[in-house]
Amino acid sequence: MRPGPSHLDTARAEIIVAEAGHRAAVDYVSRFGKWDARASVRQRPGRRLSGHRDELATPFPPELAPVAAHALVAGRGPDAVREVLTHSLYQYLHFTTELEELAVIPVVAKISRNRSGLDLPEAMRADAFKIYTDEAWHAQFSYDLVRQVERASGIAVRLPELPSFVERLDAVRASLDPAVRGLEALMFSIVSETLISSILADIPHDSRLPKAVRELVRDHAEDEGRHHAYFRQVLHAFWPALSARERRAVGPLLPQVVLAFLEPDYRAIGTALSAAGLAPDEVAQVMAESLPRRRVVDEVAGSAGSAVRYFTEVGALDDPATAEAFEASGLLLGAAR
Template identity: 30%
Template sequence: MTAPLADPPPAPESWSQRFTLGDWNSHASVRTSHHEYLLPPDVQQQLQTRFWFPPAFLPYLAHPVIQAAGATVMHRLTANHLVHFLDYTTLLEHRIVNRAVETIVHGELPAYVPPRMKTAALQLYTDEGYHALFSDRLASQIADLHGFTERPVMPLRITRMNALIARTTESNRPLAWFLLGFVSETIIARELLEVCRETLVTSVNDMLRDHLSDEARHSRYFCEVFHYLWLTLNNRQRTFTARTLLDIIAIFFEVDEHWLRQSLRGVGVADMDVAQIVGGLTTAQANRQRAQSGVGATLHALEKAGFFALEHNRKLFAKAGLIDG
């Protein structure tokens, strides 16, 4: 007599959350945050002990010329950086990340998209629109406070990403857009986490923490979708993916040299010192070191997806200095 078949074991509870943003209605900042992202009335007093942006993240602030210039110059340079970062974020969310999300929503990728993956993508699209809104709102207030007139300046990173898409064949463009979103969302979560550990002007801190809370979920979602997509790609698409990922990672850790020169000159740093500061940040070694320290979450997602099970991919990333050979 044949024993009756046992019921299959229940799927892990975590599977029910795969390809979702969890309880989005109860956690997304666009649904729950009460912050208005307005500069506090005592902002000048706060700047006696707080910063617009963490100086530790801007190594050029340690240059002797800038240190000697005093707190006013230091605050102006961190304000310059924050406004540029927020203007970049506004463009990134609208024109890059949400374009990547559209490839999921509208079936442009070479894979079937389950309904809950599509729903989460639409929620993520909404989140990113809100991030663009509060980034622009806060950037405008800081720019007005400091009298910035020439903004927004097109960030080099956005220009580089648009150029990457332009040189990609039409058939591979949806995949390239998705990869831009994947790298962006896995990198920015780490960046925001580090920044939020610092003592910043209160409204800046509120905005960054709301952003971080959302991006932690976005990063997980993009990692899961990448894993799912990777399993469906053919050899040609996988080869394209590996090479394109390296190009994208390089873009994310390149210094915006033109903007930085303008920022430094705007506070009176002499051309000779500007050249020295920028020169030290734009070497191939400096770019590689920034990538090595900032791309960990992306590499972890690739490892988990089985990307490095292919020897060619391991060699490619080892040659770029991103993993051990």
């Protein structure tokens, strides 16, 4: 994928790919025209816990943390359940901070500076600056809320240093043909920003949760709606800009990238269960019975449906090896919903 000369205006860019030898016209419609009036970093305060005694009685939806409902956890009493749910909140917030800083911000920085390898319209590069600012704010407010919850709950954060998605993406990167390595950062960010998390959809409406948690996730979700639309358009520039060889190398790895972001962080969950007092054999039992593979794949497929449709739109699944990888992963079920 190599950038070439193009005729640009605020609505349309022609991506000329020297290596692939073809031209792909990409329409760009900005969702950031009223960014100053809508972005949470411009209009919303940092969210603060109120300090009420029972505010953190249900810090995270139990339905999104099935291990908390297991008999071996519930049998240890409400304090153990609350500890597991608090760590589920910590995991979500820590994941957000690391995702923004490691996977998204570096990519939008390159897009904004015209260093992405794609020849994009000026309006698209300008909007990348706004996304950079949004994502830095998401990382900051997620980090800050972890510190607030830790102080208010008295439950110390016990998490692996990095979420599992980092190690999973490193494995995908290592499996790439060295001749095409370097494309994966943009691919990772496109996937991550076009997934639809049940957390972003459900938490803002869950009155059981602390108001600060609901408001923070609502702020995040509203910003991510604009980012989702943006990266869908980035994909329409990215995929046609790849050579046939690059598509064949990258396409079959896409299901692994989706799973890297959406599959549960088993290591972090195990750490939370141990912190709640479960023995190693109990931790293994809770995780096996609460997170069976079929359930995990079905939930991942639901969240990945939009991303899979977008890759279908650009022809990624026209490659037999890519289509086979998606079929084997079970992710096509979500795209059909």
